[in-house]
Amino acid sequence: MIRNMTCEKVKSLLSAYLDSELDYHELRQVELHLLDCSSCQRECRSLRATKDLLGTLESPPLPGEFWPELKERITSRSVSRYYLRLLMKVLAPATALLVLAILPFAITTHEGASSGQVEAKTDLIEPYIREYVISELDRPFSDKTSLGFVATAQAVTMYSSDFLEPHDHHTPREAVVTQNRTGQRTQANAFQRVMFLSPR
Amino acid sequence: MLNTRALAGTQYRESNIEAFEELVRTYDHKLYRVALRLTGNPDEAKDLAQEALLRAYRAFDRFKMGTSFEKWLFRIASNLYIDKLRKYGKYRFESLDEPIPTKDGYVQKILPDRTCNPEDIAEQNELAEKIQAALQSLPVNYRMAVILYDLEGFSYAEISGILDCSIGTVRSRIHRGRRLLRKKLAPYVYQGTDVEVG
Ligand SMILES: [Zn+2]
Numbered sequence: 139m140i141r142n143m144t145c146e147k148v149k150s151l152l153s154a155y156l157d158s159e160l161d162y163h164e165l166r167q168v169e170l171h172l173l174d175c176s177s178c179q180r181e182c183r184s185l186r187a188t189k190d191l192l193g194t195l196e197s198p199p200l201p202g203e204f205w206p207e208l209k210e211r212i213t214s215r216s217v218s219r220y221y222l223r224l225l226m227k228v229l230a231p232a233t234a235l236l237v238l239a240i241l242p243f244a245i246t247t248h249e250g251a252s253s254g255q256v257e258a259k260t261d262l263i264e265p266y267i268r269e270y271v272i273s274e275l276d277r278p279f280s281d282k283t284s285l286g287f288v289a290t291a292q293a294v295t296m297y298s299s300d301f302l303e304p305h306d307h308h309t310p311r312e313a314v315v316t317q318n319r320t321g322q323r324t325q326a327n328a329f330q331r332v333m334f335l336s337p338r
Numbered sequence: 339m340l341n342t343r344a345l346a347g348t349q350y351r352e353s354n355i356e357a358f359e360e361l362v363r364t365y366d367h368k369l370y371r372v373a374l375r376l377t378g379n380p381d382e383a384k385d386l387a388q389e390a391l392l393r394a395y396r397a398f399d400r401f402k403m404g405t406s407f408e409k410w411l412f413r414i415a416s417n418l419y420i421d422k423l424r425k426y427g428k429y430r431f432e433s434l435d436e437p438i439p440t441k442d443g444y445v446q447k448i449l450p451d452r453t454c455n456p457e458d459i460a461e462q463n464e465l466a467e468k469i470q471a472a473l474q475s476l477p478v479n480y481r482m483a484v485i486l487y488d489l490e491g492f493s494y495a496e497i498s499g500i501l502d503c504s505i506g507t508v509r510s511r512i513h514r515g516r517r518l519l520r521k522k523l524a525p526y527v528y529q530g531t532d533v534e535v536g
Contacts, residue, residue, distance in 0.1 A: 153513035157487065159494045159505075187527045188520040192488040195469055196462075198374055200367045201384055205359065208388045212355055212395055 143167045148178050152185050358395050365411055366391070368490060372412070375485045376419055378474045386422070390415035412492075412500045416482055423478060465526065472522035480515030487512050 148171045154160050155168050172178055362369075369390060374383035393414050394401075401410055473481055482501060486492045487508075492500065497508045520527050 150510075150513065153516050154494075154509045157494070157512070159509065184520055184527055185516055188516050188523065189488055191465075191469060191523055191526055192484070192519070195375075195466055195489060197367075197371055198380075200370050201380070204366065204370065204384060204388070207384075208391055209355060209359075211388060211392055212358075 143171050145171075145175060145178055148172070148175070149181050152178070152182050153189075156182070156186055156189060355395075358398070361407070362391060362394070362411065365408055369411065369415060372485055372490060373415065373419075375470070375473060375489055376478075376481065378470050386415065386419060390418050393418065406496075406499070409496060409499045412486070413502070416500055419482075420478060468523060468526065469519075472519050475522060476515050476518055480511050480518065483508055483511035484515035484519070488516075 148168055151160060151164060151168055155165070160168060172182060366387070370383060370387045373386040373390075374380060377383050377386060390411065394411050397414070401407065473485065476484065479501070483497055486497045486500065487494070494505050494508045494512075498505045501508065501511075503511075
């Protein structure tokens with residue numbers, strides 16, 4: 139029998155041989171070698187026995203609390219830190235409400251309106267979004283951080299559309315610019331507050 | 339059945355979670371098993387598997403449709419595990435000569451008792467403990483390759499995708515891993531190895 143492969147080479151291929159992961163050429167070589175090499179045969183037997191031993195390990199069941207816990211982790215967006223989750227539960231709804239409270243001020247400041255108009259301007263936030271945010275705050279699995287984000291993003295959109303269509307022609311251009319800056323800063327701050335709470 | 343479109347198209351987080359849960363239900367148990375064999379500890383395994391799914395959920399928009407979701411998921415898990423090892427060092431390390439502490443009952447949790455004979459149970463538990471401890475003693479790259487192949491039945495090609503290395507590397511990691519295991523588990527390997535070659 140012609141031996142093209144050394145014992146060392148064959149032995150290095152024996153796991154792949156047992157796993158049927160050799161290419162045709164290698165397979166033929168290893169098979170031929172094994173026919174008359176008792177050392178490599180022994181090596182092969184012991185590797186197979188090792189592989190079989192691993193097969194005796196039984197499959198552990200998935201813990202019952204796996205998914206309830208995972209959903210909690212997904213919704214709280216926390217990274218396995220209990221205290222952070224706890225903090226989020228308290229702070230995130232407060233921030234969402236804060237954003238809702240801040241918006242009318244930001245908008246009325248820009249318009250230079252009196253504080254008496256504050257209440258009326260609350261409805262600048264689309265009513266269904268406001269309802270969605272408020273209702274979601276009470277639900278156990280809602281993502282409270284993103285709710286604040288939804289409310290803020292909505293306000294930013296509306297706020298910038300306000301600038302695109304100047305409705306107060308009596309205001310001097312410089313004043314609008316200044317007020318824009320103030321308004322944008324307020325929005326940016328609110329945005330940052332929301333983003334800061336998000337662990338992402 | 340992969341329903342990736344449903345997940346990509348949904349609007350709200352709650353229905354997102356449900357779609358995601360449906361999508362990964364096929365893999366959650368497998369992921370947990372791999373995590374348990376990697377860490378050797380049920381609490382760490384649960385944490386690792388959950389964290390991997392959490393990351394997959396958050397990164398789902400970066401998953402390429404039409405590629406293997408399973409491979410993507412296990413790649414996230416193995417990267418996560420390696421990151422954790424780098425960050426915190428080894429989780430635990432048991433010598434084969436020392437008994438694994440069982441006061442938390444974790445051996446019982448790992449092994450569902452299929453037999454009623456207490457002696458058989460004890461014998462099975464002992465062997466399972468030895469195998470787990472031997473796995474634990476392997477370098478992490480060998481351990482991962484062996485677990486993915488011998489315990490979960492991934493192909494060499496799939497493992498090369500999960501571990502981001504060549505098939506040749508997978509081959510040598512599995513081989514070296516098994517040779518180390520053979521050494522650690524010698525008393526069990528060489529008892530009654532009257533197996534025919536072929
Ligand atoms: Zn030989």
